Amino acid sequence: MPAYLKLDRLDKSFTRGTTTTEVLSGINLIIDEGEFVSIIGHSGCGKSTLLNLIAGLTQVTSGVVLLEDKEVNAPGPDRAVVFQNHSLLPWLTVYENVNLAVAKVFASTKTKAERHDWVMRNLDLVQMAHAADKRPSEISGGMKQRVGIARALAMEPKVLLLDEPFGALDALTRAHLQDAVMDIHARLANTMIMITHDVDEAVLLSDRIVMMTNGPAARIGEVLDVPLARPRKRIELASDRTYLKCREAVLKFLYERHRFVEAAE
Amino acid sequence: MSAKSASTVTAFPVKSSAPAAPVVAAPVVAAPVVALEIKPVRRFKLDAAVAATARNILPPLVVICCLLAVWQVAFSEPGASLPPPSVVWTESRDLIVNPFYDFGSADIGLGWRVLTSLERVAYGFGLAAIAGVIVGAIIGQSVWAMRGLDPLFQVLRTVPPLAWLPLSLAAFRDANPSAIFVIFITSIWPIIINTAVGVRNIPQDYRNVAQVLRLNPLEFFFKIMVPSAAPYIFTGLRIGVGLSWLAIVAAEMLTGGVGIGFFIWDAWNSSRLSDIIVALAYIGITGFILDKLVAAIGRIVTRGTSAA
Numbered sequence: 001m002p003a004y005l006k007l008d009r010l011d012k013s014f015t016r017g018t019t020t021t022e023v024l025s026g027i028n029l030i031i032d033e034g035e036f037v038s039i040i041g042h043s044g045c046g047k048s049t050l051l052n053l054i055a056g057l058t059q060v061t062s063g064v065v066l067l068e069d070k071e072v073n074a075p076g077p078d079r080a081v082v083f084q085n086h087s088l089l090p091w092l093t094v095y096e097n098v099n100l101a102v103a104k105v106f107a108s109t110k111t112k113a114e115r116h117d118w119v120m121r122n123l124d125l126v127q128m129a130h131a132a133d134k135r136p137s138e139i140s141g142g143m144k145q146r147v148g149i150a151r152a153l154a155m156e157p158k159v160l161l162l163d164e165p166f167g168a169l170d171a172l173t174r175a176h177l178q179d180a181v182m183d184i185h186a187r188l189a190n191t192m193i194m195i196t197h198d199v200d201e202a203v204l205l206s207d208r209i210v211m212m213t214n215g216p217a218a219r220i221g222e223v224l225d226v227p228l229a230r231p232r233k234r235i236e237l238a239s240d241r242t243y244l245k246c247r248e249a250v251l252k253f254l255y256e257r258h259r260f261v262e263a264a265e
Numbered sequence: 266m267s268a269k270s271a272s273t274v275t276a277f278p279v280k281s282s283a284p285a286a287p288v289v290a291a292p293v294v295a296a297p298v299v300a301l302e303i304k305p306v307r308r309f310k311l312d313a314a315v316a317a318t319a320r321n322i323l324p325p326l327v328v329i330c331c332l333l334a335v336w337q338v339a340f341s342e343p344g345a346s347l348p349p350p351s352v353v354w355t356e357s358r359d360l361i362v363n364p365f366y367d368f369g370s371a372d373i374g375l376g377w378r379v380l381t382s383l384e385r386v387a388y389g390f391g392l393a394a395i396a397g398v399i400v401g402a403i404i405g406q407s408v409w410a411m412r413g414l415d416p417l418f419q420v421l422r423t424v425p426p427l428a429w430l431p432l433s434l435a436a437f438r439d440a441n442p443s444a445i446f447v448i449f450i451t452s453i454w455p456i457i458i459n460t461a462v463g464v465r466n467i468p469q470d471y472r473n474v475a476q477v478l479r480l481n482p483l484e485f486f487f488k489i490m491v492p493s494a495a496p497y498i499f500t501g502l503r504i505g506v507g508l509s510w511l512a513i514v515a516a517e518m519l520t521g522g523v524g525i526g527f528f529i530w531d532a533w534n535s536s537r538l539s540d541i542i543v544a545l546a547y548i549g550i551t552g553f554i555l556d557k558l559v560a561a562i563g564r565i566v567t568r569g570t571s572a573a
Binding site for chain 2: 055056057074075076077079080081083085087089091100101104105155
């Protein structure tokens with residue numbers, strides 16, 4: 001069986017003037033359908049660049065990204081992105097923001113009434129249907145991110161890419177949204193890749209955790225399986241031996257073997 | 266609309282029941298209690314509105330009266346070079362009192378002349394707005410277009426409006442299109458430059474969203490670019506409309522025909538100084554209204570944009 005999403009010998013370097021900086025080198029990763037994979041690493045290690053390569057927002061220098069055996073080299077709704085700072089369009093209401101995606105992706109396959117139902121269904125999924133007519137400036141940060149997730153889900157993506165989706169939120173809101181994402185993953189069984197720098201978040205949500213070494217020329221240092229049964233409950237897991245072991249493994253990787261050094265650039 | 270009319274409907278029975286209640290047996294109905302609570306609230310709001318209006322209207326009114334008084338005193342002796350306000354009033358009362366009289370083709374109210382000038386501005390500025398936003402969008406999007414065109418624009422935008430007039434008269438061989446062209450060429454530069462800056466400042470996030478959704482260039486223009494750059498575009502439009510009003514008055518002085526600019530020139534040639542002073546007031550007030558109009562449209566259109 002061919003891999004669902006395959007990253008094959010990805011290299012990425014940025015050139016500015018005469019200096020070339022190698023950001024990622026030799027990234028190989030195979031992700032199965034329905035899997036939840038987190039990518040964790042210190043800041044500046046190229047996590048976001050890796051996500052942008054999968055999204056097609058950045059072009060690879062060499063290597064290839066294959067989704068269902070087809071090369072990915074441009075952005076598209078089959079790889080929807082939940083951006084770190086929600087990226088909702090402030091002049092549109094919550095409904096219109098989601099509808100922008102739905103109207104584009106399902107222009108020919110759904111009728112107007114079906115599209116409306118689909119927008120409302122996705123807003124329901126993130127419990128934001130009540131705020132459909134509000135503008136982004138009128139809702140809280142957590143709510144904005146929920147709408148961002150609804151917009152991405154509404155594209156019915158093959159892979160949902162989350163770029164530090166909860167990074168800008170307070171701890172309580174973050175926990176709520178993590179539960180919401182786990183719930184959505186359980187219900188829709190879609191493939192998700194999430195960038196994070198939060199060890200607990202990575203262990204709680206993921207099937208596998210991809211740990212990146214420090215840049216420049218960051219590699220995949222280690223891939224950790226998280227053999228915890230789903231559905232997962234954060235309170236029960238707090239004292240779970242497997243959970244603690246996974247957590248320890250990630251912490252050891254990040255803070256013992258690949259300590260963050262302030263780059264001298 | 267419906268909410269407003271509903272509130273006035275409820276207000277009327279309350280008002281009428283309040284004085285009626287003491288006449289009829291008092292303890293039967295509890296309605297007057299409600300009326301007493303509502304009434305003061307409404308009066309308070311009215312008071313506040315009157316006070317706010319007075320605060321804004323009164324100072325300029327006082328200043329204008331003072332200036333008119335100084336003017337009256339300074340130019341009232343016989344043989345003064347300019348007419349004082351009292352003379353302006355007696356000589357040009359028909360122009361001040363009735364902007365829209367019509368006594369034949371040469372003798373019409375200033376309102377008509379302003380409207381003729383506004384029509385030219387509407388054509389010239391309308392074309393400049395459309396062309397300016399499109400060209401500005403291209404320059405903002407493409408680094409190459411910006412590098413190629415920006416120096417040219419920076420030079421051309423400093424050319425005074427009237428310097429274009431001889432060339433456009435030569436090209437169009439007619440006064441009216443020439444005047445419109447002068448307005449167009451005067452007002453387009455700030456629109457182009459502001460739109461370009463606005464487009465260059467579209468956040469990368471919005472561009473990413475558009476890329477993931479695979480919006481085509483036309484969809485990107487209407488759904489992302491225009492709303493996102495709208496505050497900048499309207500800054501350009503506001504400067505542009507001010508410039509076009511400056512340009513039309515100057516252009517009409519030279520091209521002739523009907524229009525507020527030509528009226529001033531005509532009045533000068535027949536030494537009607539009072540009429541010129543009245544025309545200046547018309548021009549100033551019209552320019553002020555134009556500016557506020559564009560600003561108000563901008564505020565409505567960019568409602569959500571500025572609050573990210």
